[in-house]
Amino acid sequence: MFITDIRKEFYDFVVNQRVALLVSSDIDALCACKILQALFHCDQVQYTLVPVTGWQDLGTAFLEHKEQFRYFVLINCGANVDLLETLQPEEDSIFFICDTHRPVDVVNVYNDTQVKLMIKQDDDLGVPSYDDIFRDEEEEGGDDSGNESDGGSEPSGKRRRYDEVCYAAAMVIFELAWVLTKDTKDMLWWAIIGLTDQWVHDKITHMKYVTDIATLQRHVSRHNHRNEDEDNSLSIDCMRISFEYDLRLALYQHWSLFESICNSSYTSCNFKLWSMHGQKKLQEFLADMGLPLKQVKQKFNSMDMSVKENLREVIEESSNKYGMKDIRIQTFGVHFGFKNRFLASDVVHAAAALLESTEKDESPGDNFIKALDCLSRSNLERLHGGIDLAKKKLMAIQQTVASCICTNLILSQGPFLYCYLLEGTPDVKLFSKPMALTLLCKYLLKAFVRSTRNKRCKLLPLIIAAPMDVEKRTVIVLGIPPESETSDKKNFFGRAFEKAAESTSSRTLHDHFDTSIIELKMEDRTKFLDALITLLS
Amino acid sequence: MFCEKAIEIIRELHRMGDGQLPAFNEDGIRQVLEEMKALYEQNQSDVNEAKSEGKSELIPTIKFRHCCLLRNQRCVTAYLYDRLLRIRALRWEYGSVLPTNIRFHMCAEELEWFNQYKKSLATFMRSLGGEEGLDITQDMKPPKSLYIEVRCLKDHGEFEIDDGTIILLKKNSQHFLPRWKCEQLIRQGVLEHIMS
Numbered sequence: 054m055f056i057t058d059i060r061k062e063f064y065d066f067v068v069n070q071r072v073a074l075l076v077s078s079d080i081d082a083l084c085a086c087k088i089l090q091a092l093f094h095c096d097q098v099q100y101t102l103v104p105v106t107g108w109q110d111l112g113t114a115f116l117e118h119k120e121q122f123r124y125f126v127l128i129n130c131g132a133n134v135d136l137l138e139t140l141q142p143e144e145d146s147i148f149f150i151c152d153t154h155r156p157v158d159v160v161n162v163y164n165d166t167q168v169k170l171m172i173k174q175d176d177d178l179g180v181p182s183y184d185d186i187f188r189d190e191e192e193e194g195g196d197d198s199g200n201e202s203d204g205g206s207e208p209s210g211k212r213r214r215y216d217e218v219c220y221a222a223a224m225v226i227f228e229l230a231w232v233l234t235k236d237t238k239d240m241l242w243w244a245i246i247g248l249t250d251q252w253v254h255d256k257i258t259h260m261k262y263v264t265d266i267a268t269l270q271r272h273v274s275r276h277n278h279r280n281e282d283e284d285n286s287l288s289i290d291c292m293r294i295s296f297e298y299d300l301r302l303a304l305y306q307h308w309s310l311f312e313s314i315c316n317s318s319y320t321s322c323n324f325k326l327w328s329m330h331g332q333k334k335l336q337e338f339l340a341d342m343g344l345p346l347k348q349v350k351q352k353f354n355s356m357d358m359s360v361k362e363n364l365r366e367v368i369e370e371s372s373n374k375y376g377m378k379d380i381r382i383q384t385f386g387v388h389f390g391f392k393n394r395f396l397a398s399d400v401v402h403a404a405a406a407l408l409e410s411t412e413k414d415e416s417p418g419d420n421f422i423k424a425l426d427c428l429s430r431s432n433l434e435r436l437h438g439g440i441d442l443a444k445k446k447l448m449a450i451q452q453t454v455a456s457c458i459c460t461n462l463i464l465s466q467g468p469f470l471y472c473y474l475l476e477g478t479p480d481v482k483l484f485s486k487p488m489a490l491t492l493l494c495k496y497l498l499k500a501f502v503r504s505t506r507n508k509r510c511k512l513l514p515l516i517i518a519a520p521m522d523v524e525k526r527t528v529i530v531l532g533i534p535p536e537s538e539t540s541d542k543k544n545f546f547g548r549a550f551e552k553a554a555e556s557t558s559s560r561t562l563h564d565h566f567d568t569s570i571i572e573l574k575m576e577d578r579t580k581f582l583d584a585l586i587t588l589l590s
Numbered sequence: 591m592f593c594e595k596a597i598e599i600i601r602e603l604h605r606m607g608d609g610q611l612p613a614f615n616e617d618g619i620r621q622v623l624e625e626m627k628a629l630y631e632q633n634q635s636d637v638n639e640a641k642s643e644g645k646s647e648l649i650p651t652i653k654f655r656h657c658c659l660l661r662n663q664r665c666v667t668a669y670l671y672d673r674l675l676r677i678r679a680l681r682w683e684y685g686s687v688l689p690t691n692i693r694f695h696m697c698a699e700e701l702e703w704f705n706q707y708k709k710s711l712a713t714f715m716r717s718l719g720g721e722e723g724l725d726i727t728q729d730m731k732p733p734k735s736l737y738i739e740v741r742c743l744k745d746h747g748e749f750e751i752d753d754g755t756i757i758l759l760k761k762n763s764q765h766f767l768p769r770w771k772c773e774q775l776i777r778q779g780v781l782e783h784i785m786s
Contacts, residue, residue, distance in 0.1 A: 071755060090739070093766060097737050101757060102764035121756050418762030422741065431785075 054165050055174060056149075059229045063149050063171060064092075066124070072100045073122040075114050075130065077566055078417065079254075079488065080404045082129035083425050084223035084247035085151060088230055088240045089126070095235055104421035105130060107564035108139065115140050122146075129153055129222050130566045135160040136168055151222045153256065154566055155543075173220050173228075219257060223247020224265065231272070238292050241272050242397075243428060245294070245385045249397035250405075254488060255495050258542060266383045270296055273385065292389040292430065297396065300365055301382045303447055304399055307440050310356070310364075311339075311349045316447040318496040322503050323377045327455035334375070342371045389430060403427060403439030406446050409486035449480035450493050454500050463501050465510050468589035469532070471582065472497060474519040484519040485529055487570050493517070494533050502536045511536070516546070516585070521572055527562075528578060531570040544569045553584035592629070592658040595621045596665035603672055609683070611676050614697040619666065626662045629655045677704050681711065682727055685774075728770055738769045740781040749775070 056062040072093070076086045086102065093100050101122070103114045111130055118125075125148045132152035138160070142148075150161070151171040161168045227244035230236040248265050251257045257265075273294050287293070302320065305313035314320045314335065324338070325331035339349055344367075348360050365381065372380035386396045408424035427435040453474070457463060463472045474481050484490045498515040505511065514535045521529040532546030547568025554561040559577035573581055599618040606612045633655045640648045677700055680688060686708050693701065716723035746759035751771050759765075759780065775781040 090766075094735075094737070094739065097735075098766070099737065099768075100766045103760070104762065117758050117760070121758065416762070422762055422764075 054162065054168065055170050055172060059171055059225070060232050062169065064229060064233065066147075067126070067149070068096050068098055070098070070124050071122060072098060072124045072126055073114075073118045074100050074102045074126050074128065075105050075111060076102065076421075077127075077129035078104060078106045078408055078421060079129055080250035080401055080408070080424070081153060081221045081223050081247040083404065083408070083421075083428060084243040084250070085128050085221075085226045087243045087425070087428055088223060088226045089128075091237070091240055092226075092230055092233070092235060104418055106417050107566065108134070109564055112140060115142070119143065119146060124149070126150075127152065132157045132161060132170060132172070133566070133568065134158055137164065142167065151225050152566075153219050153222055153251070154568075155219055171225055173225060219251075219261070220265070221247040221251050224269070227272075236272070238276050238294060239430070241269070241276060242292070242294055242385075242387055244272075245269055245397045246400050246404075246428070249384065250401045253398055253401045253405075254491055256542060263383060266385075269385070290390050292387060294385055294387050297384050297386045298365070298381050299384055299386065299396060300368060301380055304402060304440060304444060306353050306394065306396065307399060307437075308444060309350050309352055310344075311346075312444075312448075313353075316444075316451045318450075318492075318499060319380070320377065321451060321454075322496070322499045323375065325500075325503060326451075327458050327500065327504075338371060338375055341374070342367050393433065395436070399440065400428070400436065402443035402447070403436050405488050406442035407435070407439040409483075409489050410442055411482045411486070446483055446489060449483050450489070450496055453478065453480065453484070453493060454497050457497060458500050458504050463497065463515070465507070465513065466582065467586050468513070469585070470498070470501065470510065470513045470515040472515065472517045473528075473578075474517070476520050476523065481520060485521045487529070487531065487565060487567065490517065490519055490529060490531055490570075491533070494531060498533060498536050514546075518573070518578065520575075526575045527572050528575055529570065530573050530581075533569070549585060549588055553581055553588055556588075557581055557584045559584075592625065593661045593665065595625060596662045596669075599669055600665055603669055609676055609679050611673065611680065611692060611695050613695045614673070614700065615669075616697065619669075622662055622666055626659055629659050629662075633659070673700065674703060678707060680704075681708060682730070683777075685727070686712075728773065733769055736769060737766055738772060739764060739766050739784045740772050740776065741765075741784050742780065743782050744780060746775070746780045 074086065074089065076082050090100075090102070092098075101118065103118070105111045105114055111127075115125070119142060123145055125146065127148060127150045129152050131148065131150045133154040133156065135158050136148060136150070144167075147167055147169065149169045149171060157170065157172065161170060221244070223244045224247060227236060227240055227247075230240050248262070248269065252262045273296060276294065301317060302310070302313040303317045305317075315326055320326075324334050326335060336346075339346065344360060348356050353361075369381055372378070384397050386394060388394045404424045404427055407427055408420050410420050410423070423435060424439070426432045427439050456478075457472060457474075462474075463470050465471075474484060484493055494515060494517045497517065501515070502511045512535050514532060516530065516532040518528045518530045521527045530550070532544070532550070534542065534544055544567075547563075550561070550569070550571050551563065553559070554563075554571070554573075557577065557580045559581045560574040561577075561581070562572040564572065595618060599615050599622065602615060602618070603612065633652050636648045636652050636655075639645055640652065677696065680692065681704070684692075688704075696704065711727075715726055718724040718726070741764045742759045742761055745761050748756045749759050749771075750756050751767065757765060757767070759775075764784065765781075772781055772783070776783055
């Protein structure tokens with residue numbers, strides 16, 4: 054069932070109990086977790102935090118803790134599959150789920166006792182009535198629980214997919230904090246990072262992003278106004294969050310402007326920086342702005358003040374001439390102490406790089422802890438380490454995209470585009486991780502759409518496969534919807550992958566919470582692909 | 591040269607800083623005591639000789655040996671006392687049951703002293719705070735909160751807290767638990783206190 058009053062139906066329930074927190078491995082989940090932990094510390098709610106990377110992990114964690122805990126809070130996991138069927142819990146276990154994965158499994162919606170969904174609903178999207186859905190099944194002898202339809206087919210009249218608007222988990226939990234009037238600037242900053250994570254990894258539409266920014270902006274103003282009336286301003290060490298209409302250049306304040314332009318997908322795709330022609334255009338662009346190469350290639354903080362002064366406006370003006378109308382984006386920045394300024398996207402990139410770090414001897418649990426730590430202001434070293442890793446990751450993505458485009462590695466298979474990263478590709482280890490691979494995939498599709506002349510291909514979705522575990526001979530496969538201005542980010546590949554795997558008896562593992570990402574045995578790749586082609590044609 | 595062994599045992603103790611307790615240097619103490627015995631006997635005979643035969647040229651030697659004896663005595667008592675201070679600190683650090691490796695480092699008398707100290711401390715603690723007494727070895731620094739956040743550094747299995755509930759301590763899991771239950775495990779290195 055959906056929780057309507059998050060304070061009464063969730064917080065008041067758990068505040069005198071011990072809770073198990075099962076948190077998925079993405080930045081939004083980490084942020085939501087930090088906010089919830091802070092609230093629990095306030096009210097001395099004893100909890101145990103367990104990171105989970107997929108359904109198997111979730112199952113194991115549940116089994117290990119089901120004797121000791123009655124209340125489970127699941128963050129960014131659990132909503133899109135019939136949870137009770139998967140976990141087989143006792144009658145008295147209660148699950149509070151705050152998940153951004155869509156669509157929500159209808160069985161979860163209709164369970165009144167054990168599954169409580171902390172998901173904000175919009176008023177105009179009505180919940181299909183119980184009878185509508187379940188009666189349909191009996192009449193039509195349907196096999197699935199009516200939660201999704203395949204590929205691109207229209208949902209049947211009464212049986213609707215349940216995908217409502219998707220607020221970041223961190224924002225939902227922040228709202229809880231606000232309702233309890235226990236919200237702090239730190240929590241607000243984490244909510245901002247959670248939202249930015251959704252935007253960086255392309256999980257929400259631009260409209261939604263802008264709307265949510267406006268919501269958060271109201272909170273930011275409220276926090277900032279608390280101190281404006283006083284004669285004495287705040288100490289420089291206090292945390293200040295500010296609204297910024299800043300450049301869409303990843304990590305530019307912690308890098309050189311030049312590197313940032315080369316490695317940000319927006320600019321790189323617009324200039325087509327994988328080609329000589331594109332490189333020349335970039336030089337022209339810089340010349341047009343009157344920015345000397347020497348300045349632009351230095352560390353941002355070392356650039357002359359005269360150059361930095363109106364940088365954003367100067368870049369915006371020139372970008373308009375070069376066809377980049379949206380070089381600036383609404384976001385927030387944080388500022389504490391003299392040296393420490395970060396944009397929300399900087400933190401997202403850093404935390405994502407730490408979370409999916411492929412250094413040796415680091416288990417996913419270790420990485421989770423490191424990423425969680427970097428979100429605290431007292432762990433700046435960790436954050437800077439994350440920024441360095443993020444730079445390497447962005448450069449690797451840029452180089453891989455360039456090589457894929459230049460060597461025509463993206464092939465049209467009919468109903469979709471397909472790209473396979475060979476084992477020897479440089480940095481291919483980075484792409485065995487879902488978030489990094491997703492970024493690569495989206496960037497690749499954008500670049501491909503810009504570089505191809507085939508009009509039909511521009512409207513196709515992209516499936517990418519990369520080696521996951523060399524010893525076990527598995528590949529990670531993920532699919533993204535086609536590139537379009539009005540894309541609503543809905544991804545149908547989950548179902549498609551399931552069906553293709555079934556029909557060819559391929560050995561697949563559908564472990565990720567995001568159903569459009571699976572693991573597949575290398576040998577089964579060809580027949581799986583063939584089945585997909587047939588399925589989606 | 592005289593008193594060198596005494597200095598050696600002190601140096602050895604001094605080298606082990608940070609309140610660590612090295613093994614009791616039975617051998618060293620014995621040698622020092624033997625040296626003291628030898629000096630004392632020599633002095634005895636010399637004093638008798640000086641008295642009976644009036645040999646006043648023996649007096650400086652007697653004085654010198656006496657100084658050596660005093661020095662040795664001072665060194666040995668310093669050694670023993672410093673060890674006692676360290677052993678006392680162990681009670682506050684480890685609780686009333688010492689790890690076996692530390693107990694091996696203590697001589698029988700020191701163990702006896704430790705037991706007596708424990709008893710004194712326990713009696714004192716029982717006398718505070720009304721009927722139940724007060725465990726003053728908890729919370730050496732004033733705690734900021736009743737509960738603390740801890741992170742599990744290694745798999746420790748199940749752990750029971752006061753109200754009977756069991757927590758599974760698995761590597762990389764984080765927990766928010768009552769402070770007093772965690773202190774032991776933090777000292778043992780199983781849990782790490784997270785301050786955000």
